[in-house]
Amino acid sequence: MTSFFLLLLFFLVGMCDVQGASDFRICAFNLQHFGESKSKKSDVMYTITRIISRCDVCLLQEVRDSKEKALPQLISQLNRYDKQHQYASVASERLGRSASYQEQYVFVYRTDTVTVTGQYQYPDDRPGDVDAFSREPFVVRFRAPKTAIKEFVLIPQHTTPTNTTKELDALYDVLQDVKRMWRTENVMLLGDFNADCGYLAKKNRKNVRLITEKNLVWLIPEKTDTTVRSSTSCTYDRIVVNGETFARAVVPSSAGPFNFQMEYRLTEEQALEVSDHYPVQVLLKNKAFSEKISKFLFLFVLGHLAFQMLTT
Template sequence: MCIMSSVNTITALCLLAMVVCVAGHYKIAAFNIQTFGRAKMDKPDVVNIIKQIVLRYDIILIQEIRDSSGNSLKVLNNTLNTQEHFSYTLSPRLGRSSNYKEQYAYFYRTDRVNLVATHLYDDNTPADVFEREPYCTLFEIPEPAPWKLALVGLHSKPDDAVEEIGYLNVVDAEVEAEFNTTNILFLGDLNAACNYASAAELSHTEIFTNSDYSVLISRSKDTTTKSSTCAYDRIIAKGSRLKSAIVSAGVFDFKSAYSLTQQETVVVSDHFPVEITLSSSL
């Protein structure tokens, strides 16, 4: 695969993203990088695309990490730090099967936000609801005056998506108690669409119906890079301070943004990132 013709476009967009940050906004995203590991990170062109995507954001949740050695994340972090100041926090390896496990990672700009705490949801109950327990972080947003924002990352098991989504209000209560904040973003590949979660099924879940929560990525969006049209990936907000800061939310179509072919796109992932922009000028 050769995508060098796209490098100039990517670089220009990366510079634009950094200008947006300086102009007074915080950008947060969730990205399921399909089977993220050594095989993917051995492809320089793919690494370059992932790097430019991550550079768009102040905080980004990466899902479906499969490299048990952790080397792929170190390579990505080192690559990011050739241009900017990034660090990351990594969850334990999660999953019921001994043969298949995933991890979550939050990459963040250390000169823009402060990581305060992390918390893995305690799913040690007979119900054992989650295949991969939500990995939660608490960040301090410094401007205009410091405030705290919690992020709850989830990659649901497709066949159990409705049940897992239906339990997020319980996770919410634990996160509020753990982090002492009501400003919470739920984000990730919830598999909240198409055959895995119908509109009727989601209408029975607290997080999709209670007015305390705002669903920022609607069912009409397409978060997939292949032929399906499904809003698997979602961002849901709770908390008055957070909601008052929301400028926009949407799907980042890196295929169009970077003028990639379909083949070049799917080698990166079968998902697009979902993103939210927050104002820092309140």
């Protein structure tokens, strides 16, 4: 009888971990030169819409919408496609050292599940190291009452391939600043870090505090291919969470790339029209489900103890 109780207990714990709100999804997607040209391709926009509509919050990178038409079109298309949710966006200023090439960070989010409670464009004059980033992080704080974590901060970064080591290390200082500014430990860093292959040599990893700091959890497993081209296999895109509390709020083993090419049965050529990166994603546990399971586990253990006392 005891072994039966233990098996049932393990099953319930597993249910709590695996199903603890697989509905809340955070994504990061390098859209590769997303602007007017790409927005005119209806099949490409349809695929992008399907991908983003899977996410409660989705960070978009390489948004080059200088005429400010492509992003509104995307949001409009999302709201027509997904009748169950309403979508909005919050965007950074245009970022980049070259006037001829600039990008924006854009967070697209479901307004019925997420609220933006703060935003901050990180300056390019960090003390001690002026202009550490080509594209400074655009930090946004979200409130998601239905998740176990309830409120969290997202720090995006699309590193410059030739400066990956320096930018990743500088992200650690951004993290500390954000934690102090908003008095929170619930911070996630995500984006196209270029954190693999020729851009981040193994010998340089010891110089990146974002990697060596033990309080940070890198969720995308090493040797996970986040690229579309069959000729490459690199873990460029990453998701990193700060602290044990946030790590516990993540559904175990839920972080990884979303292979939209396979999911939507596209050829490699068709997929590359969308992007040369797969989006990466992670699931957060649901508050109500976690509380229900915790309450049930408490009653279960109490009942098991009572049963043991009656049978001894």
